[in-house]
Amino acid sequence: MTTMKDIAKRAGVGLGTVSRVVNGTGPVSQETREKVEAALSEMNYRPNRIARKLVSGNTGRGFYGVLMPLFIHPFYFYVLRGVYRFVEEQDMNLILFNRGKHPEEAISHLMQEDILGLMVMSHGLSPEEEALLKNEKLDLCYLDYHQERSQGVWIDNHYGGRLAAEHFLARGCKAVAFVGDLGNSQQQIERFDGFSQTLEAAGNPLIARHLVPREYASADAVRRLLADHPETDGIFFFSDTHAVEALPALAEAAKDIVVCGYDDLDFTRYLGLTTIHQPKEEMGYEGAKMLHRIVHGQAAPDDRTITLKPSLVTRGPLALGHFSEDQKR
Amino acid sequence: MTTMKDIAKRAGVGLGTVSRVVNGTGPVSQETREKVEAALSEMNYRPNRIARKLVSGNTGRGFYGVLMPLFIHPFYFYVLRGVYRFVEEQDMNLILFNRGKHPEEAISHLMQEDILGLMVMSHGLSPEEEALLKNEKLDLCYLDYHQERSQGVWIDNHYGGRLAAEHFLARGCKAVAFVGDLGNSQQQIERFDGFSQTLEAAGNPLIARHLVPREYASADAVRRLLADHPETDGIFFFSDTHAVEALPALAEAAKDIVVCGYDDLDFTRYLGLTTIHQPKEEMGYEGAKMLHRIVHGQAAPDDRTITLKPSLVTRGPLALGHFSEDQKR
DNA sequence: TATAATCATGGAAACGTTTCCACCACAGGA
DNA sequence: TCCTGTGGTGGAAACGTTTCCATGATTATA
Numbered sequence: 001m002t003t004m005k006d007i008a009k010r011a012g013v014g015l016g017t018v019s020r021v022v023n024g025t026g027p028v029s030q031e032t033r034e035k036v037e038a039a040l041s042e043m044n045y046r047p048n049r050i051a052r053k054l055v056s057g058n059t060g061r062g063f064y065g066v067l068m069p070l071f072i073h074p075f076y077f078y079v080l081r082g083v084y085r086f087v088e089e090q091d092m093n094l095i096l097f098n099r100g101k102h103p104e105e106a107i108s109h110l111m112q113e114d115i116l117g118l119m120v121m122s123h124g125l126s127p128e129e130e131a132l133l134k135n136e137k138l139d140l141c142y143l144d145y146h147q148e149r150s151q152g153v154w155i156d157n158h159y160g161g162r163l164a165a166e167h168f169l170a171r172g173c174k175a176v177a178f179v180g181d182l183g184n185s186q187q188q189i190e191r192f193d194g195f196s197q198t199l200e201a202a203g204n205p206l207i208a209r210h211l212v213p214r215e216y217a218s219a220d221a222v223r224r225l226l227a228d229h230p231e232t233d234g235i236f237f238f239s240d241t242h243a244v245e246a247l248p249a250l251a252e253a254a255k256d257i258v259v260c261g262y263d264d265l266d267f268t269r270y271l272g273l274t275t276i277h278q279p280k281e282e283m284g285y286e287g288a289k290m291l292h293r294i295v296h297g298q299a300a301p302d303d304r305t306i307t308l309k310p311s312l313v314t315r316g317p318l319a320l321g322h323f324s325e326d327q328k329r
Numbered sequence: 330m331t332t333m334k335d336i337a338k339r340a341g342v343g344l345g346t347v348s349r350v351v352n353g354t355g356p357v358s359q360e361t362r363e364k365v366e367a368a369l370s371e372m373n374y375r376p377n378r379i380a381r382k383l384v385s386g387n388t389g390r391g392f393y394g395v396l397m398p399l400f401i402h403p404f405y406f407y408v409l410r411g412v413y414r415f416v417e418e419q420d421m422n423l424i425l426f427n428r429g430k431h432p433e434e435a436i437s438h439l440m441q442e443d444i445l446g447l448m449v450m451s452h453g454l455s456p457e458e459e460a461l462l463k464n465e466k467l468d469l470c471y472l473d474y475h476q477e478r479s480q481g482v483w484i485d486n487h488y489g490g491r492l493a494a495e496h497f498l499a500r501g502c503k504a505v506a507f508v509g510d511l512g513n514s515q516q517q518i519e520r521f522d523g524f525s526q527t528l529e530a531a532g533n534p535l536i537a538r539h540l541v542p543r544e545y546a547s548a549d550a551v552r553r554l555l556a557d558h559p560e561t562d563g564i565f566f567f568s569d570t571h572a573v574e575a576l577p578a579l580a581e582a583a584k585d586i587v588v589c590g591y592d593d594l595d596f597t598r599y600l601g602l603t604t605i606h607q608p609k610e611e612m613g614y615e616g617a618k619m620l621h622r623i624v625h626g627q628a629a630p631d632d633r634t635i636t637l638k639p640s641l642v643t644r645g646p647l648a649l650g651h652f653s654e655d656q657k658r
Numbered sequence: 659t660a661t662a663a664t665c666a667t668g669g670a671a672a673c674g675t676t677t678c679c680a681c682c683a684c685a686g687g688a
Numbered sequence: 689t690c691c692t693g694t695g696g697t698g699g700a701a702a703c704g705t706t707t708c709c710a711t712g713a714t715t716a717t718a
Contacts, residue, residue: 003674014698019676027695046466051674054379054703074595077406084427093438095424098413106422111378137375247599266403267596270576270648319599319648332704343668348706356665380704384673 002043011039022047064291065115066143067097067106069122073241075263075280076121079143082284083119090292092116099123111136117295119143119287120152122187141291143283145186151294151304153287157187160276160310161194164236164260167274167312169202171258173234177208179221179246180238188238191262195236207232218242222249234258240265240275247271251320264313271319277311331372340368351376393620394444395472396426396435398451402570404592404609405450408472411613412448419621421445428452440465446624448472448616449481451516470620472612474515480623480633482616486516489605489639490523493565493589496603496641498531500587502563506537508550508575509567517567520591524565536561547571551578563587569594569604576600580649593642601644608637 004018011018013032020026021036022045028036039045064087068076080096087094097110107129110118117139124147125133125140133140142152168176176199180188196206208229210221218237226232226249235257237243243261250257261268264277286306293299333347340347342361349355350365351374357365368374393416397405409425416423426439436458439447446468453476454462454469462469471481497505505528509517525535537558539550547566555561555578564586566572572590579586590597593606615635622628 001674005674008698015675015700016677016698017696020697023676025676027697029696032696048383048674049465050379050383051703052676054377054383054674054705055676057703072410074403074406077403081401088427093426093435097422098417241595244596244599265596266570267573267594267600270573271596271599272648319601330704334704337668344670344705345668345707346666349667352706354706356667358666361666377704380673381706382673383675383704384706386673 001048002045003048004045006043007036007039007045010043011035063093063095063115064288065095065097065110065118067099067110067118067120069099073239074265075239075278078265078280079121079284079287082281082286083143083288084284085281086285086288086292107132111138117141117291119291120145122185124150124186139291139294141287141294143287146305146307151290151299153283153290153306153308155278155283155308155310157190157310158194160262160278161191161196161236162198163276163310163312164191164262165195165198165202167260167314168234168236168258169199169204171234173258174204175207175229175231176204176234176236176258177210177225177229177232178206178236178238179210179212179218179225179242181242182211182213191238212242216245218246219249222246223252226253232257235260237261239263240268240273243273243275244268244271247318247320250318259318268313269315272315272317274315275313277313279308279310283308330377331374332377333374335372336365336368336374339372340364392422392424392444393617394424394426394439394447396428396439396447396449398428402568403594404568404607407594407609408450408613408616411610411615412472412617413613414610415614415617415621433458436461440467446470446620448620449474451514453479453515468620468623470616470623472616475634475636480619480628482612482619482635482637484607484612484637484639486519486639487523489591489607490520490525490565491527492605492639492641493520493591494524494527494531496589496643497563497565497587498528498533500563502587503533504536504558504560505533505563505565506539506554506558506561507535507565507567508539508541508547508554508571510571511540511542520567541571545574547575548578551575552581555582561586564589566590568592569597569602572602572604573597573600576647576649579647588647597642598644600648601646603644604642606640606642608639612637 004015004022007018008015013036017028017032018036020028021033022040066080066083084094095110095115097106099106111132115138118133118141120140120142122144124145142150142154144154145152146154178192178195180192192209199206208225210225212218212221222235225235233256235246237246237260240261240263243259244267250259259274261273261275262278263280264275268275290299290304290306294304333344333351336347337344342365346357346361347365349357350362351369395409395412413423424439424444426435428435440461444467447462447470449469449471451473453474471479471483473483474481475483507521507524509521521538528535537554539554541547541550551564554564562585564575566575566589569590569592572588573596579588588603590602590604591607592609593604597604619628619633619635623633
């Protein structure tokens with residue numbers, strides 16, 4: 001790394017002169033300026049922002065951070081909308097940290113940034129990680145996740161699962177299955193529990209549970225499901241994206257199967273897909289607001305958890321059969 | 330601002346001891362530790378991350394930035410996916426800067442961050458802003474935008490407009506209208522030009538152009554359009570979201586109207602909506618890749634623009650009429 | 659009791675800037 | 689000739705940490 005000292009030596013001038021040339025502050029003779037500029041470009045000098053910030057005393061604490069799982073599901077888009085809305089009202093800015101292949105790295109990355117507080121989306125943190133953040137005086141707030149004594153905003157997944165089950169029961173279904181994600185997220189476990197327990201209590205237990213590696217595989221899962229259990233008359237999908245991807249398989253079945261998704265993404269309305277509505281944007285907004293209050297010491301200890309309720313949105317009939325004319329690719 | 334020096338003075342210990350207590354490195358006697366910790370919390374000490382980074386030599390140049398317009402359209406979600414995919418392959422991280430109410434502020438914010446390069450999404454930068462970034466040795470790359478001699482990846486909107494027009498002509502439409510956004514983005518201007526010019530060249534000029542403040546208002550726009558121009562037999566929407574929001578109005582019309590959207594968002598497939606496909610994720614991926622090459626000096630000057638082509642995706646029939654049963658809210 | 663090992667501790671040096679002050683050379687004015 | 693101002697320059701100090709080395713105190717070992 002080239003520093004100003006290197007440049008000064010190379011150009012045969014003093015440190016101050018280099019600084020003056022780089023920043024255009026103060027007087028420098030034409031001759032000297034040229035020498036310095038030559039050295040600057042020869043040595044490919046880049047000012048060190050850290051050092052600059054240190055001396056200017058500008059610690060720039062105007063950011064909130066969001067730690068997200070792999071950036072792949074539209075659900076997050078809506079939550080982020082809400083987060084942004086609040087953050088913007090406060091004239092702050094937002095940094096997204098992707099909890100990708102190396103979760104630990106994400107944490108160490110974000111600790112290097114000058115953020116005031118952190119929203120952690122859809123998953124928990126290890127006690128070590130929490131301690132680390134606390135040590136940095138970094139307040140945090142969970143979104144779409146809950147834990148014993150943690151602060152945050154979440155949507156009641158158990159209740160959502162129950163709502164779905166009640167829908168299938170009300171529709172008179174006798175053989176209901178679940179299609180979800182590989183990987184045991186808290187969200188899926190709770191939805192599934194609420195769902196299967198309600199069915200069971202009604203003396204109408206779940207007949208099958210298929211987990212797929214990606215939502216794009218849910219059509220195959222449904223085909224397998226219907227082959228194994230031709231009696232299936234209802235399918236609860238972990239999310240709308242799973243449900244939507246399964247539409248072709250449902251169309252092939254040419255059989256009346258009650259379907260329920262989850263999330264209530266915009267497009268479900270136009271598809272006639274019954275789903276469980278999650279107040280996504282609200283959760284984002286409220287989460288950001290809570291974090292803001294926590295950071296500013298305005299959140300009473302018993303005012304640090306918000307539980308939002310999902311709701312059933314009944315729609316139908318399903319828009320099936322528009323797949324054959326698809327000429328994409 | 331409380332510094333370690335203050336703490337040391339208050340606790341009557343040396344600088345090194347404070348550092349050891351704060352970081353838990355090296356041995357400290359119980360007694361001393363307690364004194365220091367008392368001072369720490371009394372004076373509400375927060376370590377200065379800037380100073381830390383300076384000394385650790387970790388300039389943290391592992392970030393790319395994305396400067397985005399208001400975070401409101403799903404389109405960006407797909408572009409971001411592609412960006413993330415590449416950035417992650419490089420074991421880097423991403424910071425999102427929202428170009429909200431105060432675009433200048435966003436720039437000054439992002440200049441304070443240690444980012445290697447910046448992707449600018451869907452809009453241009455003023456010459457002053459560009460100069461500013463250049464001065465900071467911050468490479469940039471435009472996404473979904475193009476300019477005289479600028480580097481970046483964009484999708485040919487003029488061509489997309491033409492494709493849409495050709496679709497309406499092929500379907501034998503005689504009275505075609507456009508419904509778009511208030512606000513004259515480059516994207517809309519070019520799409521509209523390509524669209525109206527193609528229609529005109531075919532001797533079948535556009536009959537109306539409605540601009541709505543938000544896509545959610547497009548149903549009303551369509552109702553007004555059909556009232557003013559009952560002869561309308563085709564509508565080109567600026568984006569799929571506009572088209573989708575107009576579905577109820579189209580259902581009411583109970584008349585065969587050819588519709589074409591733009592973007593090819595996932596759900597259009599299941600709605601039977603004809604649309605212009607944009608390679609969104611590809612654009613994000615390629616943009617990030619190009620920025621990476623530029624930053625690492627591996628991009629030849631004539632290798633700094635990529636133009637992607639949209640394509641027509643014909644679908645149908647439109648899934649109309651599932652709106653009445655919607656019990657949401 | 660002497661020697662070595664270990665534990666605690668203080669503080670200087672370094673990180674790469676910016677800012678400020680001091681200095682020099684030279685011009686112009688008295 | 690001597691001031692005085694000024695454009696040009698060098699480098700010390702400061703920003704708030706971490707790291708390392710030296711030192712003193714304590715304990716274990718012989």
